[in-house]
Structures are given as C-alpha cells and as structure tokens.
C-alpha cells in the first residue's frame with residue numbers, strides 16, 4: 272500500500288479569509304484628515320513613507336507604523352516609500368537593512384520605486400547646511416558635550432548662548448569645511464542651527480545639525496566623516512521625496528516646530544505636514560530596540576528571530592501569518608494618545624486567523640503505544656481526514672492505520688472518574704477519523720510506568736462521524752505506529768512573567784519567564800508532517816498551532832499558540 276505523502280496543507284496560500292475585508296469601523300483621525308485633503312484638492316495623491324533606522328530588526332510596533340503608512344496609501348490610492356534613515360553608521364548594519372526589507376515584503380506591502388536611503392541625500396543635506404551658514408543661521412560650535420549640556424539650560428531655565436555663536440559667516444564656512452575634510456576629531460565640534468537658546472522648547476535651543484563620525488558607512492563608505500542628525504535630516508528627506516503626510520509617533524510632536532523652521536528657511540522642493548499618532552505598547556513584552564538587542568547579544572534568546580520575541584522575524588518563525596498581524600494592527604486602531612495593548616489581543620488575532628486558515632493534522636506529543644489485539648498484523652488501511660473543517664480548498668489527508676498506533680500518554684488512565692473523557696480500561700473512546708476502540712489492559716515496566724495499552728477495535732465504527740450508534744465518551748488523536756513522522760517540538764510561552772517588563776525602572780532581564788521554552792523530543796505526527804512546508808502553520812488537533820522551524824537541523828515544530836483563548840474582547 273502506498274500512502275499519499277504530499278505535504279499536508281500545501282495549498283494554504285489559497286487563502287479564502289479575505290484579508291482585504293476591512294472591518295466596518297469609523298475612519299480614524301488620519302483617515303479623516305487625508306480624506307479631507309483629497310476632497311479639498313490640497314493633495315490629489317498622497318505620498319507616505321516608512322522610515323526605519325537600520326539599527327535592529329523590526330518589531331510589532333513597527334508593524335503598526337508599516338500597516339498605517341502603507342495602508343493609508345492603499346486606501347487612498349497613493350504611494351508609500353520605504354526609506355532607510357541611515358544617518359548613524361555607528362549603529363547600523365546591512366544585516367538590518369536586509370531583514371527590514373524582508374519583513375515589509377512579508378507583511379504584504381510594496382513600496383514605490385526602489386528602496387530609498389537618507390544617505391543618498393547626504394550631498395543635498397550638506398549643501399542645505401551650507402545654505403543655513405550663509406544665511407547666518409548656523410554655526411560651528413566647539414563646546415564639549417558637557418559644556419553644551421550646561422549651556423543648554425533646563426525645562427525651567429533658559430539656556431545661554433554658546434561663545435561660538437557670533438562667529439562670522441566666513442569663519443563658519445571655513446570651520447564647516449574643516450569638519451567636512453576631517454581636520455577635527457570626533458566630538459570636538461558640531462554644526463548647530465542658530466535659533467533661540469531661551470525657547471521653552473528644548474529642541475529649538477540651537478540644535479545640532481552635523482556631527483563628526485569617522486566611521487565607514489554601509490552605503491557611502493568613507494565619503495563622509497560628518498553626518499547629519501536625525502532632526503536635521505528627517506524632515507528634509509520627506510521634503511525631497513514629496514511626502515505629503517509625514518506620519519510619526521507622538522514623541523516627535525515637540526520636534527515639529529524645528530522641522531517647520533527648516534522648511535521655512537531652506538529652499539526645499541515640497542512642504543510635508545507632520546502628524547503624530549500613539550505608539551503601540553504591548554504588556555508582557557519589550558519593544559525597545561535597545562532591550563531587544565541586549566536580549567539577542569547576551570543570548571537570552573536564539574537570535575533576532577527567536578519565536579518568543581515580538582520581532583516580525585520572530586513572529587514569522589513562530590508561525591504567525593502576516594494576515595494576523597495586519598488584522599491586529601487594524602483592531603488596535605490609531606489614536607492621538609499612547610496606550611498599552613493587552614498581549615492577549617494579539618494572541619486572539621493570531622488564533623482567530625489560524626483557526627480559519629491552518630490545515631489540520633494529528634500529532635502525539637507524549638507517545639504511548641496502543642496495540643489493537645483484534646486488528647490483523649499485516650493489514651494497513653487508509654483513513655481519510657479533512658484538511659480543514661470549513662475549507663474545501665485544503666487538501667484531504669490520507670492517514671495509514673494499522674495494528675499498532677500511538678496515542679498521547681495523557682489520554683489514557685487505568686481508572687478514572689466520569690469527567691475523564693478519554694481512554695480507560697474497560698471503556699471506549701473514538702480515535703479521530705478512525706475506529707472506536709476499547710481498552711482491555713496495560714503493560715508496565717519494572718518501575719511501574721505504563722508502556723503499552725492493549726485495546727480492541729469495535730467493528731463497524733470506522734470513519735469520523737459514523738451513524739454506528741456507538742457513543743464513546745470522547746475523541747482523541749492518534750498516529751500510526753508504522754508510518755509516521757518523528758520530530759521535536761518547542762513549546763513557547765510568553766517571554767516575560769511581568770506585565771510591564773519595559774517600564775524604565777525595572778531590570779527586565781530578571782523578569783524573563785524561566786519556562787518560556789519547553790522542548791520535547793520524539794514526538795510523532797501523521798506522515799504528511801514529514802514534508803511540512805516552512806511557512807505553513809498547522810493546527811495539531813487538541814494541541815495547538817504549530818509550524819516547522821526554519822533553523823533546526825532535525826525536524827522541529829514550534830508551537831505558535833495554544834488553542835484556548837484568554838482574551839475577553
């Protein structure tokens with residue numbers, strides 16, 4: 272007999288859970304603004320952008336920003352750019368660029384034209400800095416970092432003017448050229464805008480425009496030894512790209528007057544308007560890039576794509592589908608204030624998506640041999656099982672069945688009360704998609720552990736929903752003893768036991784959940800799982816959702832999430 276061993280669920284990409292089916296919710300404030308701008312003719316076509324700094328992997332918070340920026344462009348017939356804000360070569364890396372591109376694509380978004388880089392505007396930004404100097408609006412300052420901090424003042428006290436503030440334009444041009452040509456060491460001077468040291472907004476107190484960094488840049492090599500600050504670069508990059516709605520998180524609201532000051536004083540080709548929205552914070556999770564990097568660098572987790580991390584790469588390796596993340600980002604909404612979202616809501620979105628889309632399979636995590644004493648030794652039948660209870664497009668599975676099978680050790684007891692609806696000596700249970708069996712006895716080893724159960728098939732009960740009149744107490748999963756897949760599983764749980772590990776005053780490393788990963792070896796599953804497709808998440812019936820790990824050398828399944836939903840929506 273041959274059994275169809277094509278990988279089960281190989282057609283999951285035929286997703287009929289209409290991901291574009293936007294829930295009917297009222298438009299959020301950015302949608303309202305854009306709708307208005309289009310209707311009034313102010314912005315015939317919107318241009319947004321997602322501007323990551325390539326200094327780490329993207330996480331679930333970035334997914335919110337991606338879904339928002341690309342989503343708005345999609346909704347309103349506009350375009351969205353992907354631009355790396357690569358102004359700090361010290362912390363950036365090509366690895367992060369590649370990972371970010373992969374993640375945005377995986378989420379299902381396409382950017383306008385090529386991937387863009389802030390670094391490709393370095394010459395223009397430099398020329399604009401020179402323009403400010405020529406207008407008498409920027410100067411080279413040699414205060415040390417400590418001195419500059421003292422001069423800056425505080426939230427309640429005005430700052431003081433730098434002694435270098437009144438240099439002549441000629442002197443500043445000469446000094447800036449020296450900076451540019453590498454005559455000065457890192458940290459010895461900066462170029463600052465000349466605005467107002469008494470401004471109540473600290474960002475306006477002569478902010479830094481350029482710093483010296485004698486670093487090789489991943490895009491521009493050694494062309495530059497001065498680099499623009501984020502504040503000087505960001506708004507101008509948007510202006511160069513003709514971004515119409517420059518969307519960022521709330522902490523940049525106080526920077527807006529500075530961005531507007533640049534636009535006002537420089538001959539930029541367009542005038543983007545900045546809007547701020549509340550960032551996504553999740554409880555039981557850290558989304559600070561610095562902390563994520565520390566978890567990775569100090570090997571508390573298995574790389575940036577460890578399935579316990581809230582990184583997009585981690586969520587993917589865990590078996591989460593991009594549709595679930597997009598749905599989640601839509602569910603949480605977009606507001607003008609920060610809040611903390613319950614991680615159970617993310618888990619709910621993941622589970623809901625998988626319930627609708629994950630092909631079904633049977634696996635046994637703690638195998639216990641069952642010998643069916645009245646079943647012929649040389650016989651093998653093929654049982655048929657649905658790919659999914661409501662999805663005809665997911666292939667039917669063929670399951671070999673023979674005299675020896677495995678059930679989960681937890682699904683058998685010698686004796687039990689009525690609440691236990693599984694296999695008990697003298698009682699019956701249905702093997703899902705196969706026969707009803709009745710247990711007669713069990714075999715134990717010298718230590719008294721149950722190593723085998725002897726049972727009988729009840730004739731005429733084959734099939735999943737037979738009208739055979741026999742009503743066993745429960746239904747359990749099983750795996751054929753001869754033809755099956757053997758694998759390891761990694762049972763993942765939340766990485767932190769504490770509700771707010773990201774809170775500033777906490778030692779987040781001490782809050783790591785010691786049982787966030789439990790490994791099991793020698794698990795068995797139906798034969799089709801031997802060829803499980805990477806990127807497909809299965810429902811292992813009665814156990815949870817699992818996907819094939821991309822990194823392990825031996826076949827390993829990661830538990831994406833259990834079956835039980837704890838979210839009270």
Ligand code: ATP
Nearest residue numbers: 322323324332333335336519520550551552558560
């Ligand atoms: P940092 O700038 O400190 O390195 P970051 O998290 O801001 O970290 P960026 O690469 O600058 O990282 O982020 C890219 C975009 O993603 C920004 O527009 C940022 O506002 C947005 N973003 C980052 N974190 C979140 C979050 N938790 N919720 C929503 N948007 C976020």
Ligand code: MG
Nearest residue numbers: 322323324356
């Ligand atoms: Mg940032």
